[in-house]
Amino acid sequence: MMTGVVYDDDFTVHGCLWDENYSESPQRFTSILQRCNSLGLIDRCVKIDARPATREELLSKHTIEHVDLLKSTQDLHDEELLENISSEYDSIYLHPFTYKQCLLAAGSSIELAKAVADGRVINGMAIVRPPGHHAMKSEYCGYCFFNNVAIAAQYLLDKTTVRKILIVDWDIHHGQATQQMFYDDPRVLYFSIHRYEHGQFWPNLRESDFDHVGHGNGTGFNVNVPLNKTAMKNDDYMAITHYLLIPLAIEFSPDFIIISSGYDSAIGDPKGEMLVTPACYAHITQKLMNLTHGKIISILEGGYYLKSLAEGAALTLRALLGDPCPVIDSLRQPCDSVMETIRSVIHVHAMYWDCFKYSILYSEILPEIRYDFVVEKSTEKSKIIYQTRNMYSKIDTKRLDTILNNIITDTRLFNPPIRMGLIIETVEHSITNTEHSDVYEYLKSHVGHLHILNERQSTIKELNLAHSTKHIEYMIQMNQQKYTNDNNYFESIENNLALNTFRYFVGSLLQIIDSIFESKIRSGIYVKLPVEDSAKDLCFLNASVISAKYAIQKYKLKRILIIELNEDISQLHYDDQILVISVQRILNGLSLENKNITALWSKEILNDADFTTMMLHLILPIAYEYNPELIIMSTKFDLNMNTISGIQITPIIYGHLTQWLSTLANGKLMVCEQKVNSYSIYRKECLLECSKALLGIPISKLCVKKQLNLETKQILHNNIKRHIKNWKSLQLNINKLV
Ligand code: Q9C
Ligand code: ZN
Known part of the structure; x- marks a missing residue:
């Protein structure tokens, strides 16, 4: 029984030259590696060699123009020019090494997927950057250039015996690009939990709501779980896991699971503003691990509060290694907003999934879909210009402080020989x-x-x-x-x-x-x-x-x-x-x-x-x-x-x-x-x-x-x-x- 891990020192090169505080930073990579090492986790894994993705592999999910444009920026050392090109895109910065590092991130994701599919290792984790789930077919977006998860999934479908893949995207942002890439493909079930706030949260897309369920043969194979409030806790995420994710996963019966693994949903993250503790990721991971004969990989996406990021990633890896989940506080009922979301998801998916058809949550009452925002169709993105703004639920800062102080799991984690x-x-x-x-x-x-x-x-x-x-x-x-x-x-x-x-x-x-x-x-x-x-x-x-x-x-x-x-x-x-x-x-x-x-x-x-x-x-x-x-x-x-x-x-x-x-x-x-x-x-x-x-x-x-x-x-x-x-x-x- 072995867990694979893939990473490379080169994942620290791409960084923002004109803003040293840019959130998608090289420290993200080093803090994860450091924490995994301090818990002795890396030594217990099989090291999978990183490698650049081939052109053919990139072209399975991106256009020639998309690949070549990034290629043309390599070794471009004119900072101003790089900044100018970057500004053409939504939340993107370029670095002379960006192209090479993106190749490495995508190629490493493929190598890990392959190692698991071939049975060389049972499961694994890819500590890569830049992230990928916002990288669309022909547009860089949200710190992402090549869609690592989508490319790895496509590789599995094209080159291995894997026939059905579940992608679980727990990054706080909606992976709109991954959704788009498999929207009509029934072989890939895309399941995303993301901050939405009725369209007010980035990337502000109408298509991130729960009623976007897939298209054509892929209808029913896209499941969005929009979170319409901040300060969501373990209670909310575990309710989503037990009532939506696991029943779906069992019925879909995938041969392979890929986690689009962003830790910006974790407590302390300035973007997510949620309260999920790092241990929660271990609980979700362990629940998924038994559904595919163990074939599951985690590929890093976002996560910008370094403590939570490192701890969340380390505890995910620890779960993959088979160590017991750290105990989390007693769960209580999920908040009203999440209950409404769960019911809405069940409502729209009940016609595609038997597990929801007779769900005891199923009601005849139509969920409320809010159209109080205007959808503007421009490029691939359909930006919402919102008219109303809900009040965020307030985070109790005192409680937040205590939790943040206790965030690093005890190093004497229970793990008998x-x-x-x-x-x-x-x-x-x-x-x-x-x-x-x-x-x-x-x-x-x-x-x-x-x-x-x-x-x-x-x-x-x-x-x-x-x-x-x-x-x-x-x-x-x-x-x-x-x-x-x-x-x-x-x-x-x-x-x-x-x-x-x-x-x-x-x-x-x-x-x-x-x-x-x-x-x-x-x-x-x-x-x-x-x-x-x-x-x-x-x-x-x-x-x-x-x-x-x-x-x-x-x-x-x-x-x-x-x-x-x-x-x-x-x-x-x-x-x-x-x-x-x-x-x-x-x-x-x-x-x-x-x-x-x-x-x-x-x-x-x-x-x-x-x-x-x-x-x-x-x-x-x-x-x-x-x-x-x-x-x-x-x-x-x-x-x-x-x-x-x-x-x-x-x-x-x-x-x-x-x-x-x-x-x-x-x-x-x-x-x-x-x-x-x-x-x-x-x-x-x-x-x-x-x-x-x-x-x-x-x-x-x-x-x-x-x-x-x-x-x-x-x-x-x-x-x-x-x-x-x-x-x-x-x-x-x-x-x-x-
Ligand atoms: N005012 C990932 O977590 N924020 N990407 C844009 C616009 C972009 C996040 C804010 C956040 C991108 C992989
Ligand atoms: Zn994110």
């Missing part, structure tokens, strides 16, 4: 009669080296963390009464086989938790042996809750998320420091109204499409709002392809769920297999997908072709309504419903 510790239950102390599990060999053959931790037996005192001695004794008696013939109800607790097994089970989970909090491992997985008679287990003792209580007590944790994925209902738990999200069928008459418990499902048919929607609309928003310090995923892997219950979750879903959740809590996640029952027919495959996600091995592509049906939508609605009073982040789902 081992990504995943594994414990497989052994047969000696187990009540099972089956043979040794072959899971270990199976996993090893697919993922290579596995780090095994030792089992240990929990003490009765540890069991007492969640259950009273009386309760434990009672359960043992029940167990014996039911399933043994010797009728020796009063056999001592220590000799009870079921209890013994359970104590090893719990002890092993505690072993994983200790290893995580001693920073030996990032995550862990526990594999249980199949039990012949699954009832022969102490099912009224809850290992996840005991583990959570243990972590609370020993490591002073305040928020633990337990996520249960089981077909049958399990006990309810009440605890201030534990949130249980339980995906399970709700039995008749059982009320699940409760502050701490989020039990969700009541449906016979639950497929990957349902589950993905539930994940993105309900589970992830709640999880991000709760902001856990540890996640315990507890499952029997029995939701999959079960012909009896009609549930059709594929093992792949478990992998994606694991990967998405592991963006939280610094990746501190424990997957624990509960007693295996006869429905767990694909448990090995499920364990493999979860292990891959924890190990950072690209997981299988999620293939959600099925539309969400109305019944699912209704159930999701009901769930959201039930929890909305406790979770602000769910607000987005229902504002326009009634």
Whole structure:
């Protein structure tokens, strides 16, 4: 598993000769490289050699005149002349080395794309300048000359087996040039989040609004997410990610993702005036990484506040390298303006994308498209002369100061040497009669080296963390009464086989938790042996809750998320420091109204499409709002392809769920297999997908072709309504419903 990085010392030459404070400066490059080096990231990457783009490559996206004009300025040392030529364009300066450096930026972007497409590296980052996404077919614009991202994308389509590309443009400016270049091409989905303010923000184009969805065969393959206010936060960007970007990306199903990676959307940037923290880029990157078997590259665009720029780029690279995402503050509901934008995007794209067609956000009410500005068609640009000007939302400067001071992530970023510790239950102390599990060999053959931790037996005192001695004794008696013939109800607790097994089970989970909090491992997985008679287990003792209580007590944790994925209902738990999200069928008459418990499902048919929607609309928003310090995923892997219950979750879903959740809590996640029952027919495959996600091995592509049906939508609605009073982040789902 390797991450490629491409950069060159020559990226510091092009600079503005007549304005030393010009924002698109050589320091942008050096500050990124310096920060990546200080975190030791560059050394961990495979260095891809920079090279100039060929004429043919440039001409794939630009005209001969466009290329030749820039070529003619090379080695032109008359400063005044350079300044004069520059002034013909919107936001452009020329330097004698500009042409050469632009060739290098475009060529390097291609080389990185090629290295990933060829499989030489899994993913990568191009630290290049000048940027490219404003460079149009035949016009330099916005510090850009050649469109690096577009040229790399076209190269992939023309010269490799890549057929579908998602471009995610998180630079604060709309990449109008990239939009234009693929506007009628369905092979490239262009997704841009940009400051817009109803046309008042540069480049002031009508075509940057959400209703510009593509043309011809490319209709529906251009997605603009205009931000009409400043001071947007992580809350807003993550809502866009969960509600728009990821559903689209899953349905589009690209083979390759290119991030047009501008950090002028980050906090402190004088152009963007947004409040997104650098860590947010790692979260978005990690969410995208599992959608294309890992094939994703980031190509630098803008970013003018050097601290945020360097930190944002470094944390993006860190995410590409597979390191855990830094924890971000609890997310709350996105602001009204973004909610309106999200609804508008869903509204106009619902006819092209199934994920939006049945979206619970979809309303019949037409979004308001503002035409209170006049569009003037001049050149390739259609400038808006705006008549009204909205007030910017005010940035709280005091808060801004504190955040700016804390912007540099702690250098002791959490990153234990081992990504995943594994414990497989052994047969000696187990009540099972089956043979040794072959899971270990199976996993090893697919993922290579596995780090095994030792089992240990929990003490009765540890069991007492969640259950009273009386309760434990009672359960043992029940167990014996039911399933043994010797009728020796009063056999001592220590000799009870079921209890013994359970104590090893719990002890092993505690072993994983200790290893995580001693920073030996990032995550862990526990594999249980199949039990012949699954009832022969102490099912009224809850290992996840005991583990959570243990972590609370020993490591002073305040928020633990337990996520249960089981077909049958399990006990309810009440605890201030534990949130249980339980995906399970709700039995008749059982009320699940409760502050701490989020039990969700009541449906016979639950497929990957349902589950993905539930994940993105309900589970992830709640999880991000709760902001856990540890996640315990507890499952029997029995939701999959079960012909009896009609549930059709594929093992792949478990992998994606694991990967998405592991963006939280610094990746501190424990997957624990509960007693295996006869429905767990694909448990090995499920364990493999979860292990891959924890190990950072690209997981299988999620293939959600099925539309969400109305019944699912209704159930999701009901769930959201039930929890909305406790979770602000769910607000987005229902504002326009009634
Ligand atoms: N008054 C990139 O971030 N600003 N380009 C023009 C006109 C131009 C930004 C202001 C900003 C260009 C790659
Ligand atoms: Zn920009």
